[in-house]
Amino acid sequence: MDILERAARVRLLLMDVDGVMTDGKLYNLPGPNGQIFETKGFDSQDGIALQWLHWKGIQTGLISGRISAAVEERARQCHFAYIYQGHIEKIPILEEIFARSGLKPEQVAYIGDDLTDVVVMRRVGLAIATANARPEVKRLAHFVTQKEGGHGAIREAAELILGAQGLWSEILRHYELEG
Secondary structure, eight states: OOHHHHHHTOSEEEEOSTTTTSOSOOEEEEOTTSOEEEEOOOOHHHHHHHHHHHHTTOEEEEEESSOOHHHHHHHHHTTOSEEEESOSOOHHHHHHHHHHHOOOGGGEEEEEOSHHHHHHHTTSSEEEEOTTSOHHHHHHOSEEOSSOTTTTHHHHHHHHHHHHTTOHHHHHHHTTSOO
């Protein structure tokens, strides 16, 4: 089955956070009380692409080994349906998402960059690796983005999915770029 066929079936796009939604860097900053807190940077073009998926009824979600208030807020802003943080073992979470959503594996895509993502990528219909992913991860992905995580990889995956489903032209028309 080719990439466009796989992308045409996607009803849920799941992803890792560090190295996918972000460039993988963690920023430890002093808070007003002097204690250190961790934050991350997110790509604005990824953000609008996540909004478009939401508009078109394609759900999104994340499974991350780390816990971050910045990720929680980003997921809220981008209308994520599934937010799981603090889970290095991702298979039980994926199984819970399948049960909650009622979706079949072929209706789910996953974007990953590191070894902990491989087990999920093997169990979904469209496995996507970011350009900065480990070589082992890229080898088993159905699609590898040209952009790195935190620098447009999610946007690239969203455009692939929307295009395969005939929805990209609707986005372009919305912004008066077509028709």
